Amino acid sequence: MLASHQQPRRETWLALRRSPHRPAHGQWRVVLLLGILYASPLPGLALDLTKAVVVHSPTLSRPERKAVALLLDEVEKRAHLRWPEESDWPEDGRPVIALGQTSAWPGFAGPFAGTTGTAVPIHHLKPEGFHLSAAVTATASGVLLVSHDTRGVLFGVGHLLRHLDMSPGHVALPDNFAVTTAPRYPLRGHQLGYRPKTHSYDAWNLAQWEQYYRDLIVFGANAVELMPPRTDDDADSPHFPLPPLDMLVGMSQLADDYDLDVWIWYPAMDPDYADPATVAFALREWRQVFEQLPRLDAVFVPGGDPGHTAPRTLMALLKLQAASLREVHPEAQMWVSPQSFDRAWLDEFIGILRHENPDWLSGVVFGPQVRMSLPELRAAVPPRYPIRHYPDITHTRQCQYPVPDWDVAFAITEGRECINPRPADQAAIFRLLQPHTIGFLTYSEGCNDDVNKAVWSALGWDPDQPLDAILREYSRYFIGPDAADGFAQGLLALERNWRGPLAANGGIETTLQQFQQMEREAPPARKANWRFQEALFRAYYDAYVQRRLAYETALENEAMDTLRQAVTLGTSLALQQAGSALNRALTQPVAPAWRARIFELAEGLFQSIRMQLSVPRYGAIAVDRGASLDTVDYPLNNRRWLLERFAEIRGLPTETDRLRAIHALTDWTNPGPGGFYDDLGNPTRQLHLLRNLPFPADPASYVSSKTGFEEGDVVDEPDEKPEGALRLSWIDHAETLYDQPLQLRYEGLDPSARYRVRILYGGDSPKRRVRLVAGGEVEIHPLQPKPFPYRPQEYDIPPESIRNGELLLTWTLEPGLGRNGRGCQVAEIWLLRQ
Secondary structure (H helix, E strand, O other): OOOHHHOOOHHHOHHHOOOOOOOOOOOOOOEOOOOOOOOOOOOOOEEEOOOOEEEOOOOOOHHHHHHHHHHHHHHHHHHOOOOOEEOOOOOOOOOEEEEEEHHHHHHHOHHHOOOOOOOOEHHHOOOOOEEEEEEEOOOOEEEEEEEOOHHHHHHHHHHHHHHOEEEOOEEEEEOOOEEEEOOOOOEEEEEOOOOHHHOOHHHOOHHHHHHHHHHHHHOOOOEEEEOOOOOOOOOOOOOOOOOHHHHHHHHHHHHHHOOOEEEEEOOOOOOOOOOHHHHHHHHHHHHHHHHHOOOOOEEEEEOEOOOEOOHHHHHHHHHHHHHHHHHHOOOOEEEEEOOOOOHHHHHHHHHHHHHHOOOOOOEEEEOOOOOOOHHHHHHHOOOOOOEEEOOEOOOOOOOOOOOOOOOHHHHHHOOOOOOOOOHHHHHHHHHHHHHHOOEEEEEOOOHHHHHHHHHHHHHHHOOOOOHHHHHHHHHHHHOOHHHHHHHHHHHHHHHHHOOOOHHHOOOHHHHHHHHHHHHHHOOHHHHOOHHHHHHHHHHHHHHHHHHHHHHHHHHHHHHHHHHOOHHHHOHHHHHHHHHHHHHHHHHOOOOHHHHHHHHHHHHHHHHHHOOOOOHHHHOOOOOOOOOHHHHOOOOOOOHHHHHHHHHHHHOOOOHHHHHHHHHHHHOOOOOOOOOEEEEOOOHHHOOOEOOOOOHHHOOOOOOOOEEEEOOHHHOOOHHHOOOOOOOHHHHEEEEEOOOOOEEEEEOOOOOOOOEEEEEEEOOOOOOOEEEEEEOOOEEEEEEEEOOOOOOOEEEEEOHHHOEOOEEEEEEEEOOOOOOOOOOEEEEEEEEEEO
16 A cells, blocks of 8 residues: 555656546445455356356446456457346246446345355445456346446456356356455556557557557556557658548547546647747647547656757746646646756755645656665655656667666667667566656557566556566466466567576577477467467567577687787788678578578568568667667677777788787777776676666665676767667676766785876767766866777776775766766776876
């Protein structure tokens, strides 16, 4: 439960605005004899529901009708039969699915309408809660679903669907099944952006959106976050089936049909909101959108990414926008996040909340690029303002919660928005941070993170659910009951594929073999199932990258061995033979059948869900926006960089010069006797890096170092693109965020020796200035830009900075920065004994 200081005012807690129906004193009380809190751990006999009939009140609300349609349609898809609907309990002994609100209980509960006993009193159900149980007597059998509100009926249907055993011509449920439950968090939703950069969403029509809404509902989601027609994205997409405003209106209506809360992510992107003309334009533009939407419960305005307006000016704008919003949607809320704020702006923002207490503001959102942690933000923001989490579940690197210590081979091939089931990571993030909030709407850029959405939704309902149980329900419902355990374990195995050094991960090929067996045994419909295709794509992709890594590493080792014989062979022949060895990655590629299968599955995903895994083939907006097919062959050794160096060496005037340059290549990582070398982006070669907390304790790395990656050809600024190819050791690096120092500690140094440090700064933020201090107080260099293009820099280490044989090196950014907080990034370091 939330701590007392986290309880928001009732009028600002969006999901609690709808109070449950409570019977007045003296009215009848519904108590189910069969109701128990949790299902029995012992397996029950199968209650055959194949010939069931659905009984409900004849006066259902529109959301309740949608709930019934959800149940009937999804059972029909899986069991190839459609249950009939009736408003009266049948007398012919057929099993019954009886569902509805407590207010209509006597009308649809049949022989159970008067049931009383000492079990769970239904009037104690919380908002959106429900009681669901199998009911078997001598004369009647079926399933009873009862709630106090429409959402309880909807989520009860979803819970039932997750537990039914459905196959063609058959539906069953254990006859001892019973659950009484309500959600722990009142806000559980996901951002669904109809815009070009989402690599799948932009191609969906309203029928596909309705299906996805249903899929999210089944796992407990009660809200969606949409986007306005104008964002920081392109205005149009070749995949759009409807103009953005028309789709926005349709998606709002769909959400209202199911009684889902509708949020809109609305960035304030105009350059100067201190200009009255700009404010007037923004008020007109936003108002036109508000007026078009059938339902709008809340507006969330990010403080940055995109947008960059000082807090006082931004809050003045939002006060006007909130007033305009409530003229159209009187109960709608206005939320804001301090994303991208630097220290001064964040202090100003907190000061406004504490000292001015704006009553038009409903709450504060914690999302990416907030320079203080969620617990710190909760402590700083007055208790009257609830906190909503906006967790990034869609990205793997350069993001809020990156894959911990991801191997560079995956980072440069699979990319930032790949298919990324990360159930264990997502559960760790949820359980660490959600208690500081009222709930969440996740940040998503497509269906690549579908598993992560299900995990967040399910944990938002019940944080104590075992993760494997959630994944089995996901697999049972979306893949099939016969695959419930195998597919669930496969999803966990895909996450383990990304754990630790790729070269040493012995489970990756086993994971592929397991998925290949599932593929061979799958019926045709399952092979066309996009969720099955996504997992299969990842299994093949991971294994292909690992096989290429082993092969190309061996080729580079062969090339290096040849170069070491340059004195004997001569530099010309050594360079020619080394180049030929490296180029065998192109002329004699490895695992071509796996590569071909990856391309086949990519085509299948475009056909099944319009997933755009390539820019030229499928019209993805950019390579870094999920187009992992376009990077599948990115070199996994230093071939490109070495071939460029070979060309330079051939142009040197003398054989002595050429031999000296070749020696520099073959001895790149050699720090000399008594020295030390760290490849700081490689977890196996960062022996002196201070890491601090592990991922589950600090997933956003507020107080810990982490592995980061240079974006190469996909950085936004043309003058930040590197010249020429990069060594792999320059693509990854160690980094810290904001004011957190990056530190290395050396022990056992010779107190009589002199040392020099060679540093290669890397990273994706070359304009950020860094400072280096040794021994805690001796400045090695002041705040200065990192050399770009990348090249090593050398500095003497003052003897007084080494104490008792220990040296501490500390890098810091200029203090108080905002935006993404990156820039304190070091790729390689040599400590050289003089």
